[in-house]
Amino acid sequence: MKIRSAEISDLDAIVDIHYRRFSSFFLTTLGKSFLKAFYQAFLIKPGILLVLLDNNEIKGFAAGSRDNRNFFKKLLQNNPLGFALSGVNIFFTNPKALKRIFTNTKTSQRVSIACAELLSIATLPNKQGYGKALLDYFEKDIILHNKEKLPISLTTDYENNEKAVKFYKDCGYEVFEVFESYQKRKMYRFIKNI
Ligand SMILES: CC(C)(COP(=O)(O)OP(=O)(O)OC[C@H]1O[C@@H](n2cnc3c(N)ncnc32)[C@H](O)[C@@H]1OP(=O)(O)O)[C@@H](O)C(=O)NCCC(=O)NCCS
Numbered sequence: 001m002k003i004r005s006a007e008i009s010d011l012d013a014i015v016d017i018h019y020r021r022f023s024s025f026f027l028t029t030l031g032k033s034f035l036k037a038f039y040q041a042f043l044i045k046p047g048i049l050l051v052l053l054d055n056n057e058i059k060g061f062a063a064g065s066r067d068n069r070n071f072f073k074k075l076l077q078n079n080p081l082g083f084a085l086s087g088v089n090i091f092f093t094n095p096k097a098l099k100r101i102f103t104n105t106k107t108s109q110r111v112s113i114a115c116a117e118l119l120s121i122a123t124l125p126n127k128q129g130y131g132k133a134l135l136d137y138f139e140k141d142i143i144l145h146n147k148e149k150l151p152i153s154l155t156t157d158y159e160n161n162e163k164a165v166k167f168y169k170d171c172g173y174e175v176f177e178v179f180e181s182y183q184k185r186k187m188y189r190f191i192k193n194i
Helices: 008-021 032-043 073-077 079-093 093-110 130-144 162-170
Strands: 002-005 049-052 057-065 116-123 152-157 174-180 186-192
Touching: 002 186, 008 032, 008 057, 032 049, 032 057, 032 073, 032 079, 032 116, 049 073, 049 186, 057 073, 057 079, 057 130, 057 186, 073 079, 079 093, 093 162, 116 130, 130 152
Parallel strands: 116 152
Antiparallel strands: 002 049, 049 057, 057 116, 152 186, 174 186
16 A cells, blocks of 8 residues: 555546545536546645555545645636636536535635645545545645644534544544534534644
């Protein structure tokens, strides 16, 4: 098993794993070209994009930010062409989604504390601890360039999400708040001081 920073050639595999593991999520409904533009933007700081390989194949990934302050604005700036092209496509195929992207972006900027943030993590089903290894590497990577000693934050669904909630608690994350996201979706925000 090996974990490293992602490269542009890893994006298709990352998008495929996202599709398989987040099949019912809003971002997935925006299509593969949007997801590719989205994850590509994490290749540039303050983004972080990691991949886990086993037998030379990508089996998982983690995406996040070193600093959540204005992060989504910076993410857009990291890949303006990619977002513009996929945005035009969404405008014609699913215009209501643009409103939700805008609302989600505004909501996620409303976090009351400065933190590093894990924004997406997924592994292919395994019995080898891929997820824990990825999260551990992600935390160590954050610590390397964390002058302000920001904690790590993440959000995850409150309902029907026992596996991920247990995973985060086992990894030392504590509930910071429970809040309502778009269309009253109940969410946890977890925090870990590192
Ligand atoms: C949440 C998620 C990232 C966790 O990753 P994971 O790889 O499943 O988690 P783990 O690191 O605990 O490892 C998986 C299994 O390996 C087992 N394991 C851990 N270390 C091991 C080791 N050293 N040797 C053998 N088995 C091991 C674990 O017990 C676990 O078994 P389980 O699935 O029966 O509980 C993953 O389940 C996932 O992608 N879920 C879908 C997407 C998602 O919900 N993401 C988070 C939403 S915010």
